[in-house]
Each structure stands twice: as C-alpha cells, then as structure tokens.
Amino acid sequence: MSKQKRTAIEPTREQNYAEWYQQVIKAADLAENSEVRGCMVIKPWGYAIWENIQRALDERFYESGHRNAYFPIFIPKSFFEKEAEHVEGFAKECAVVTHSRLEDNGEGGLKVAGELTEPLIVRPTSETIIGASFAKWVNSYRDLPLLINQWANIVRWEMRTRLFLRTTEFLWQEGHTVHENYEDAMLETRKMLDVYANFAAEYLALPVIKGEKTDSERFPGAVNTYCIEAMMQDKKALQSGTSHFLGQNFAKASEIKFQNREGEMEYAWTTSWGVSTRLIGALIMAHSDDNGLALPPKIAPSHLAIIPIYRDEEEKKEVLKYCKRITDLFVKDYFEDVRVYTELDDRDLTSSERNWYWIKKGIPLRIEIGPRDIASEAVMVARRDKEPRDKQSVPISELHSFVHKSLREIQDAYYQRALEFRKANTIKIDDKAEFYRFFTPQNQNQPEIHGGFAHSHWCQDPACEEQIKNDLKVTIRCIPFEQEEEEGHCICCGKAAKTRVIFAKSY
Amino acid sequence: MSKQKRTAIEPTREQNYAEWYQQVIKAADLAENSEVRGCMVIKPWGYAIWENIQRALDERFYESGHRNAYFPIFIPKSFFEKEAEHVEGFAKECAVVTHSRLEDNGEGGLKVAGELTEPLIVRPTSETIIGASFAKWVNSYRDLPLLINQWANIVRWEMRTRLFLRTTEFLWQEGHTVHENYEDAMLETRKMLDVYANFAAEYLALPVIKGEKTDSERFPGAVNTYCIEAMMQDKKALQSGTSHFLGQNFAKASEIKFQNREGEMEYAWTTSWGVSTRLIGALIMAHSDDNGLALPPKIAPSHLAIIPIYRDEEEKKEVLKYCKRITDLFVKDYFEDVRVYTELDDRDLTSSERNWYWIKKGIPLRIEIGPRDIASEAVMVARRDKEPRDKQSVPISELHSFVHKSLREIQDAYYQRALEFRKANTIKIDDKAEFYRFFTPQNQNQPEIHGGFAHSHWCQDPACEEQIKNDLKVTIRCIPFEQEEEEGHCICCGKAAKTRVIFAKSY
Numbered sequence A, B: 001m002s003k004q005k006r007t008a009i010e011p012t013r014e015q016n017y018a019e020w021y022q023q024v025i026k027a028a029d030l031a032e033n034s035e036v037r038g039c040m041v042i043k044p045w046g047y048a049i050w051e052n053i054q055r056a057l058d059e060r061f062y063e064s065g066h067r068n069a070y071f072p073i074f075i076p077k078s079f080f081e082k083e084a085e086h087v088e089g090f091a092k093e094c095a096v097v098t099h100s101r102l103e104d105n106g107e108g109g110l111k112v113a114g115e116l117t118e119p120l121i122v123r124p125t126s127e128t129i130i131g132a133s134f135a136k137w138v139n140s141y142r143d144l145p146l147l148i149n150q151w152a153n154i155v156r157w158e159m160r161t162r163l164f165l166r167t168t169e170f171l172w173q174e175g176h177t178v179h180e181n182y183e184d185a186m187l188e189t190r191k192m193l194d195v196y197a198n199f200a201a202e203y204l205a206l207p208v209i210k211g212e213k214t215d216s217e218r219f220p221g222a223v224n225t226y227c228i229e230a231m232m233q234d235k236k237a238l239q240s241g242t243s244h245f246l247g248q249n250f251a252k253a254s255e256i257k258f259q260n261r262e263g264e265m266e267y268a269w270t271t272s273w274g275v276s277t278r279l280i281g282a283l284i285m286a287h288s289d290d291n292g293l294a295l296p297p298k299i300a301p302s303h304l305a306i307i308p309i310y311r312d313e314e315e316k317k318e319v320l321k322y323c324k325r326i327t328d329l330f331v332k333d334y335f336e337d338v339r340v341y342t343e344l345d346d347r348d349l350t351s352s353e354r355n356w357y358w359i360k361k362g363i364p365l366r367i368e369i370g371p372r373d374i375a376s377e378a379v380m381v382a383r384r385d386k387e388p389r390d391k392q393s394v395p396i397s398e399l400h401s402f403v404h405k406s407l408r409e410i411q412d413a414y415y416q417r418a419l420e421f422r423k424a425n426t427i428k429i430d431d432k433a434e435f436y437r438f439f440t441p442q443n444q445n446q447p448e449i450h451g452g453f454a455h456s457h458w459c460q461d462p463a464c465e466e467q468i469k470n471d472l473k474v475t476i477r478c479i480p481f482e483q484e485e486e487e488g489h490c491i492c493c494g495k496a497a498k499t500r501v502i503f504a505k506s507y
Helices: A017-028 A044-063 A084-090 A127-137 A182-202 A249-254 A278-287 A313-329 A351-361 A371-375 A396-424 A432-438 A462-472 B017-028 B044-063 B084-090 B127-137 B182-202 B249-254 B278-287 B313-329 B351-361 B371-375 B396-424 B432-438 B462-472
Strands: A031-033 A040-042 A074-076 A093-104 A110-122 A146-155 A169-179 A209-212 A224-231 A237-245 A257-259 A265-267 A269-276 A304-308 A342-344 A365-369 A378-383 A391-395 A426-428 A453-457 A475-480 A500-504 B031-033 B040-042 B074-076 B093-104 B110-122 B146-155 B169-179 B209-212 B224-231 B237-245 B257-259 B265-267 B269-276 B304-308 B342-344 B365-369 B378-383 B391-395 B426-428 B453-457 B475-480 B500-504
Touching: A017 A031, A017 A044, A017 A278, A017 A351, A040 A044, A044 A169, A044 A182, A044 A278, A074 A127, A084 A249, A093 B110, A110 B093, A110 B110, A127 A146, A127 A169, A127 A249, A127 A269, A146 B146, A169 A182, A182 A209, A182 A224, A182 A237, A182 A269, A209 A500, A224 A278, A224 A396, A224 A475, A224 A500, A237 A278, A249 A269, A269 A278, A278 A396, A304 A313, A304 A351, A313 A342, A313 A365, A313 A371, A313 A396, A351 A365, A365 A371, A365 A396, A371 A378, A378 A396, A391 A396, A396 A426, A432 A453, A462 A475, B017 B031, B017 B044, B017 B278, B017 B351, B040 B044, B044 B169, B044 B182, B044 B278, B074 B127, B084 B249, B127 B146, B127 B169, B127 B249, B127 B269, B169 B182, B182 B209, B182 B224, B182 B237, B182 B269, B209 B500, B224 B278, B224 B396, B224 B475, B224 B500, B237 B278, B249 B269, B269 B278, B278 B396, B304 B313, B304 B351, B313 B342, B313 B365, B313 B371, B313 B396, B351 B365, B365 B371, B365 B396, B371 B378, B378 B396, B391 B396, B396 B426, B432 B453, B462 B475
Parallel strands: A304 A342, A304 A365, A426 A453, B304 B342, B304 B365, B426 B453
Antiparallel strands: A031 A040, A074 A110, A093 A110, A093 B093, A146 A169, A169 A269, A209 A224, A209 A475, A224 A237, A237 A269, A257 A265, A365 A378, A378 A391, A453 A500, A475 A500, B031 B040, B074 B110, B093 B110, B146 B169, B169 B269, B209 B224, B209 B475, B224 B237, B237 B269, B257 B265, B365 B378, B378 B391, B453 B500, B475 B500
C-alpha cells in the first residue's frame, strides 16, 4: 500500500470504496437515511445540487418545446394490468395504498380502516397514468407533437438501498411525448439522449458514452432504450439517464389515437426519458477524492467560501468590513448561466477547521482574509482541485476575473480528469481468458474493484450475455453509437460478430 | 337580470359562480380531473403558474436564510401516534400503504402482497417526519435557528374535491424551523406570514387580511395559527396561507432538544408554514371575468400573444419576418424580476379565434400584426384588463417600453380592483338581525352568494362561534391584526367584547 497521507475522509477510496462513498456524503452533509425503510432525507447541500440540475435541464427542455405538467402520484392497479411487459418489469415491488383512513384502535393507538375498492400504486414510473390523460388530449395530428415533462417523486420498493444510487423513494423528471410517426418519435428519443449527454458533460463535468441497451436491459414495454453510461472511480459503470422509444406499445395500452393527415385514426408513437437524483451519486463518485466532495462549479450550490481571520474585536471589525467588499463583488453575479453564491463563514472555529469544512463540502474556491491581506489589498485564494494547502495571493482588483477564470478551469479540470480516468481504464479485449482476468478482482480487500470497461464483440445472443453475467457479474452496459464496424468474434461463444459492446460491472 | 352580453365563459359568474369557476379552468386549460379519485392533472398553463409562485417564494425564502431540503413521503403510523392533537386533526383521512408487492393473481391480473409490519401514511403534512430528522440535527443552541423549507406533494383523503381548491393530492411548500426560545419562534412565524402577504399582494395582485385563527380553526397541535385571508368574487373568503407557532408541542413529540446557552438541555421551539396549489384557485377567483382567466403579469406563464394576420403566402412571409422583429425585442427580457415570455400564434385559425383563445388563457397582452401594421411600422396591442375589442396602435419603436408600462398597469389594476371589491363588500355589523340578513342569500339561484365580510364583535366563547356556524355556515376567518380597540357586544350572545373578528363564508 502507498505511503499514508492524512486525509479528511476515512476510509480512502483505495481502502474501502463503498464506505468512502458513504463517508463523503456524510462529511459534505448531502443526505442521510431516514427512519422510513429505504427512504433518504436530502439535506440542503444535496438538495441544492438537485435544484441546479433541475434548473439547467428545465431550460433545455423548455427551449426544445417541452412544457412541465403534473400528474397524480397514484395509479389504479388496473392501469398496470394493461401493458403486459410493463407490469412484468415494474409493478411487482411497489408501495400499495389499500386504505383511506385511520381510526382509534381503542388502546390509544390507530388502526387502518376504509378499505379501497381498487388498490392504488404509488407511481414507480408514469407511462400508464400519463397515457390516460394523453388519450384525452390527442385527437388529431394537429395536437402533435405533444411534449410534456414532469418533475416528481417516485417509489420503487428496493431491497438493498444506497443513498442517491438506489432508494425506495427518489426524485426524478420524466419526459413523455407523443408523435405522429415512427421517425418523429425516434428523433425525439435520440434528441433527448443528446440533451442528457451534453448536460452531463457541461454541468456535471461527466463524460458519458451514448448507446443502446440490449433486450435484457431494456425498459419494460419499450421498443428501444438508449442510455448514457459514465465510469465511476471504482471503474464501475453508472447508468446516468435513459431515453425510451416506446413505439405504439403504450399508445395501444392507453388508447392514444389520432386522426392522421389522411383522415384515418391511428395509434400514436410515444417516447419517455428520465434522469433522477441518482445523478448526484454519479457526481459524487466521479469527482470526489479522499478529502471529500468535489463539485463542478456549474452545479455547485455555492462557489466561494469566505473565511475571515482575526485575533480580536478590533481586527474582526476591520476584516468583516473587508469581507463585505468581497461578497459585494459577487452580488447577482453570474458565472456563465449560473448564479454565483458566496458563503461567509464567520463561525467560532479555527481557520483550518473552516477550510476543511468547505473542502469536504466540495466548494470550488476558498478565500481567506486576514489583517495582512487588508494591508496588501489582496486575499488568499485556494482551489478545491489543488492541494489543500496550495494558496495564492490575488489582488482584490483582480479577484472578480480571477474567480471567473478559476471556476472555468476547475470545471474543465474535473471533466478532463474523469475523461482520462475512463480512457485509462477502457480497453478493447478480444481474448476470452483476458476478458475473464480483466474482470477478476485484483485486490482481495475490495472484491468489487475490477478492470474497467471492456470493448468486446458480442454475437447478440442473450445466452452469451447471461453467461458472462453469471460468471463475472458483468453486463453489457450499452451498444455504443460511436464505433467503427469491425469484424470479430463474440467474447463468450467465439461466433462471428460485427459490433463491440461495452461490458462492465455496474451500479 | 341585466342585459345579456355574449361572453366567452358560460355560465357567467352571476348565473352560476361554481360552474363558472370550472369553466374558466377548462377554457384556460389549467387543469382537469384525473381518473384517480380526487386527484387532478395540472396542465402546462396551470403548472407554469405554480412554477412562478415557487420561483418568487423561493427567492424570498432563500434571502431570509431558509434552505430547501427533501424528506420522505411516507410517515410510519407510530409517528402520528406521538402528538395527540395532531393525530386527531390529521391522520384520520389519509392514504395508507399496507403492502409492498403485487403478484400475479393467476387470472391474468394482479393481487396485493407483501404486507408491511407497520403501515405507512402518505404525508398529509410533515411535522412528525421532519421532526424525527431535526431531533438528530439539533444538539446545541449553535445549531439554531434551523430554517428549512420543502416543496412536496401532499395527500389528504378529501371527500368533496374541487380543482385547485380541495384535491386529494396537492402540491405545496412547507417551512419547518427550530428556534432557541419563544420570541425567536414567534418572530419567525409572523415574519413568514408577512412574506406570504407581501407575495400575495405583489405577485398575485391579491389583497389579503392578516390575522389569527380562533382555537377551533387552529392547526392541530399548534399554539397559534396565523393566516392570510382573501375575498373571492362570490364574496367568500379563501384562506391563502398559514403560519403556525408550534411552541414546544412538536419538539416534545419528536424529542427535539438542545443545550442552551446556560449549558442545560431543553426542548426547542418550532414553527411551520405553508402555501399550496390552492393559491391558483385564489388567483382564478379573484381576477377572472366572464371572458375567462385574467392573470397578473408577475405570475403569468407568458405575457404577449403575437397574432400574425395575412391572406397569402407572400404576405405570410413578410408578416412573420416582422413578428420575428417583435419577439426579438423580448428575448431574455425581464419585467422587474420576471422573465418575459412571448407566444407566436401562427395557427390556422381566424384572428378572432386566436384572440379569444388568449383572452380565455388570461395572457396580459395581445399583439396583432398584419400588412397594414408593417406599412405603418406599428402593431395593434390589446390589454386583457380592457374590453376585448379595445385595441391601440403602438409604433414599433415604442413597443418595448409600452409593453413594460402596460404590464405594470395591468398588475396594479388587478390589485386595485380586488381591493375595491373587498372594500365594497366588507362592513361593520353590530346588530344581530342585520348580521343574519347579511349572510342570508339574496339570489335563490345561487344560495352560496351572500353579503361578504362582516367585522363584528365576538366574546371569544367557542359556543357563539359554533352557533353562528350552525345557523349560517359562517365562520370566523380570523382575528385581524389591524384593528382599533373598540368596546362592543358579541354579535351572537350580546356580552361585552373588545375585538372585532372577520365573519364570512369560506372555501
């Protein structure tokens, strides 16, 4: 093991990656488990990241003609029974409302009463309930395309939960659109995948691979499922967004019909697409280090921690006045399209304690201000992407532009680092033995850690996919869009195959 | 009945107020009933109003130090059993989750399975579940004040529902704060009521009366409930927001304790406050007329409907080019703190149809553009607060400032109109017979319509309150903060009383 350096997060990534993840969340105060099985509490610093995700995506959805709406959280059981594949994949593990009243139980407690005629399911996804509305809204080709998005909470009764990555209740957005024909619906499906990929790159500093899911990983009821996949620092893949081409399947289940340009009634073509609070898990695992959270400036809840340093009341007065000059520089200031926020941390703690507090929260920049800085009309600036003790004196006259330049550099640095990490841990493998070695853990302490992403040929036989999954817990993350056609042999059975797919362990 | 004028909404307010309300919502395409009992679908135009409400309030919450967070939608039954008054008032009519799985029923359908050990309640309000987190977060006076807000969906099993005003599921924000002492908590409670009142006035153009609820109308478990009450056009009151001083009641139920400045452990003081999608109901009923919705510009989803008029393809090309010049004037334009949005309505409908479409949706301004306008470098502008046919030619060079001026005037006009309506329908009543006459319907077709707000003395005896409620369906809406002390006699029993309260029928 490498020489130990003291880190703010224990254990380190190398020591125990899964536990490191939990500790980063705790140290940054992002979220915690609640007393309700599998449901998390998203704390202010974590929720603000979600709000920034919402703001950036909303802008993109709106510009591309989508409008937000809100549909009921409850779905009648009968709605699920309409689409056979869908129910198979979804309706099994879910929260079921069966009663509408509590009554005194005569012992100072409450008992359940008022049984419903038909049980209601707390939405695990909303295709069926939104479809019921769309069936009423769509009558003619003139009503199309219908482009709707919903921000909502979702419940899936998960057995093993993990903050942000897999929780019983989570927050997401779900786009639902209706089109005249195959081409328009397919175009929409792919366009929204691009929106996700661009958003991930530009805001989350997360390089993603766009591709299509195999049949076994497809959304239940969809014709095609497209996804963006990102590599985490344990080299596992995290599916960060999906876009589904639903063909006419859900239109048939929900009776979404319209009069086409020829005057005939036909079933519409629909799509759905979503990202969730899982993205925050991706963000954490892509950029954080052994000192805690690292936030790309374009998604950070706040950008500058201002840490005044003084010894007595007299110095305090002067230093705080100087701090005010600094915060004033960033009032209603924007870094590109993102509002800049500052945090004045005047708590009764040492400057080291306050610095570490903000390092662990991942704030992009820290500014220390003491009497000496006032004398020199400057401040000490530290960047989260550099070593904790690496500070630089910046004249106050240049501070505004220095901050903006640094935010851009940090944003770019995180993206580059994540991209290089993925490149370093992605290889083409054409030999089965090598493939199996690649996915065999090297470190006995961390059996989850493995080789990374393998680009290998696959013959399209689900049996081969299944075999590899059973042997190695490795799945096909996607059939990437970008690839040269290249003859080869299925990594599992050796039969001729034309396309490489991405094999990886995943969240 | 007055001479009939053709109106876009039928029936008119005078003919059937309750039905008029439904028709305004339908004509503006704000929301509709879903196939799930009591749950509504909020359509894009309605949801955009809610988003504007969120945006404006969020800014105010943030500036006053509050931070958003998110807590579980499910509350274990046992949590409700902790606070006796609270459970009495709340936990009775609610959605209860008892199972976590659906299974094939062997007949092609699904059956409920996986019974939970403890039933979960879908939150009807979150004091108890948030209290469980706060108990962990608060340890010392240094952790206080704790100022949290949540935007969430809420479920209360309502029997008679009405779009926006009373639905089984609705959207709201709930602020929850923790303080060191009585004074700080009380200050917060009152401060947030002021935030609501100012927001209602400035954004919704809704004049409200601030006051305190009587014991019988208090939030279950609260020490004091404060509210803002608005008058609708049927002269009924609509409670538009509440702020609760919870004393130490919920802190005791949830064990929220902290070490005070003297080093002793004590229970904290908490508050909660909320507004909901009900505000949209208030907005509709305060300003809309017999031609449909009327939206104050500061809360409207969009501000300008641009209606091109042309006879052939050649004119079309020219007119649309001119329209582009107009829309370009308002790209990333702000009316005060509100982003200006424009709608280019180039649908294949007559200009009259398009005008009426936007009148019914309540858009503040409509701009017609035809070949003659191009020739004169002008456009025809119509305001929603004037007669539908009242149009004015505005030179394009002055259009931007004309629009901004008009938006401000419309905003003010709606507020003034609502204020004058309330004044005209509010009186002091000191005579019991007159009081009973005031609340007796004058129009047999609309038994709900009555006199308005009566400022009358009340002796503080719940029996008098109860008597009037039983006799007239009239309740005490609040004990208004603003009033001169004035000796008088209880309007019900005649005993000496010092304060006037507001009596009204209400939603």
